[in-house]
Amino acid sequence: MDTTSPRTSPAAGITDGLPNPERLLAFLAIAIALTMAVLDSAIVNVALPVMARELQVDPATTVWAVNAYQLAITVSLLPLASLGDSLGYRRIYWAGLLVFTLSSLGCALAGSFPMLIAARVLQGFGAAGIMSVNIALVRFIYPSKLLGRGVGNTALVVAISSAAGPTVAAAILSVASWSWLFLINVPLGIFALIVAARTLPDTPRSARRLDGWSVGLNALTFGLLITGIDALSTGSFTYPFIAIAGAVVAGFVFVRYQLSLAMPLLPLDLLRLPVFALSMMTSICSFATQALATLALPFYFHDELGRSVAETGMLMTPWPLAIAVAAPIAGRLADRFSPGLLGGLGLATLSGGLALVAMLPDNPSTADIIWRLTICGLGFGLFQSPNNKAIITSAPPERSGGASGMQSSARLVGQSLGAAMAAVLFGLVSGSPTTIILWLGACLSLIGCVTSSLRILRGGRPSGR
Template sequence: MTTITLRQEETDGLPPAARRSAMLTITIAIAVSVLASIIANIALPSMTHELRVTPADSIWVVNAYQLAVVVSLLPLSALGDIAGYKRVYMGGLALFTVASLACGFAESLSALITARVLQGLGSAGIMSVNTALVRFIVPRDQLGRGVASVALVVATSSAAGPTIAAAILSLASWHWLFLFNVPFGVLAFWLAVRALPMTPLSGHRFDWTSAVLNAAAFGLLLIGLDGIGHHDRPTLLATELVLGAIAAVLLVRRQGRLPAPMLPVDLFRSALFSLSVVTSICSYAAQTMMYLAMPFYFAVAGGMSQTHIGLLITPWPAVVMIIAPIAGRLSDRHPAGLLGGIGLAVLCAGLLSMLSLPPDPPVLDVVWRMLLSGAGFGFFQSPNNRALIAGAPRSRSGAASGVISTARLTGQTLGGVVVAIIFDVLAGDVAASAHTALMAGAAFAGIACVVSFLRLTAPKPL
């Protein structure tokens, strides 16, 4: 077995054979980590019944995973800069695989939630450095294509998740939703050992204080925001949000004094990088608003089944699978501000077009609107992620990779909170709530479009 080691100045990536194996391990790992965040939702009713718990308690099977991912993304991306992206990736993949096995054999809710926390930490290890690894795997002039391949896997896994979950549950118990990951995790780990390069190390020390502050800030703020939509007690919400804000302030102040901060305030000094993050958060918020609002509209106002609704929404991720590689290739030659601005304008138009849908629309009327929205989102996604990873020095690729995932999760959380508030304020009128949420989504897409075009005038990083 040969270990490939890259020097900092090397920019041509891996040889073709090693490149294919390296991209395959990343493809497999991203796919199973995305599926792990989706397929558990489908089985919550079965888990509730078999484990003899309340539906509210079973929700923690999902929340524990998401929370573990969010609080550990930036610390693990910083660790990737320090210890090497391959080590963090393989450690995360190994933990994810073992935790999936533990989830599959869990016989109580507490055991399942504990295993899901570990699975989330492992998934964060994968997601925190996958884009950074792509930067060292593919040649510099093909970076857009490499980033696009990651977006393609995410879109494909998201689209296939409910179908895969339904197929597994039709043949076996919910335990196999987790055991399903194990052979793929083993295969990805074997490929990673053989193909992934050892990347340069930053030489900095890991800052445990920043890691604790990061976990407190992101964890408490996201729990507090989520609690707004679930009508948690006002005193509890205030405590969570205030403590989270204090932790965030302390974190930012500490990061300004560090040479390689965990929260990459050094990267945010670049206007191009900061605008790309804002664009990403707003676009994912817009996508989430549609994903949450339209199923309620079709189910309650139109009386559609879950299967019918799933088929109607599928064109969105399906067209992303087609558009993302094309946009990735274009991003190697054209600025992300232009490509992203065009894509987000199309996304905004697509969301606005959904406002004219009746409760029980003809299939084609929904499909073309979903295709339009998905095409716009896919045209934005790859160029934007390329801009984020390319906007950081190579020694800070891990930090940039962590920001990409953190921005996505922040946008999704923000979108979910906005939809929950809208449905709460307009309680009893599903059609009005869905239309308002779509208008809010279109507004976020419009803001993202303007911000994306502003990148064309932003100074390029040195």
């Protein structure tokens, strides 16, 4: 176990990572908070029918228990990341975790649907505080020579949490009411708050200040974009068109305004860095690919192959489990090899895996499905850790919050785009559109492979701080 003293960066006056056991405890605090935030993005889906019955609302309205949480995260990621740059990432993380824990208690005690939605909005703001700076904090928890390992461990936490979400929800609901989906966060949150207060490192701070117009335009742009994309799944195109058009107009005004600021909320200066911009493009393509597949495959397994709900859930498991295996290994490799090379290989593997799934025979065996999805998960896992490391290390240390916020925003935008494309194809293609969706995902993954590989030409090599 490494117990050597951390090195100090003369420029920033900040230590190069933490020694053990502080490093292990600090990452534990990050992991617990991230696990709760990721789980709460998924477990509520399973409980929607129960919530609709007990709170006496129709199923369509109950979906806002999910949408309110996601929307709050989306509109507040960049503002909270910017605050992290100026106030310190530890403060934003701790405040976000505190809000998340208290609002989880509020969700559990909600006696009406409007109270639940209000608590879910607050919970989303808290989750954004966690997500906006988690990678930025990892940059200062791990020494530069081990940063890839830290990013890989973070990807491992996300993968396991994503895979466990439906199972955890089903297990809780089998023995308790839906309120326990939120109550379980309270003791975990209190423990993580105590550990974080004792172990999270100080980080550099910039002189930037949060601008109210920037916050408003950011919320309008991303709020309209995400709600418009999500509304495509309803089959109506009137509101989605109006919302997306409004997002384009608001986004244009937002970008023009940001260009006039010395320290913009939207880090356009980071997008001028070729490695950072290419990494963002790669991230959007990859998460859109994953969203396409994870939305289409359950329908394929259940409706076309006639598998039960339990079997469908089990068949979806190899993908995230393979990510959990590959991500830590890829993180270690990212400390030695170019992220462009590793990301390109990963997305090429993902593309090949999706093509193999699209070419499954009419009545495939379970084993035939599992090994193909395992290839997909291994490819995504090989891409994710190096790409996240490239995003965070291509920015200056004092801009780590902005880079971390952009990384999370790229993930959400990619997932929303993938979900929208899947919804449109389900509505337009008669019969089964699954094969078309999978081939589209394979093509998007190849585009991500190209943008990732271009980083090799731009000098995207392993770096530390």
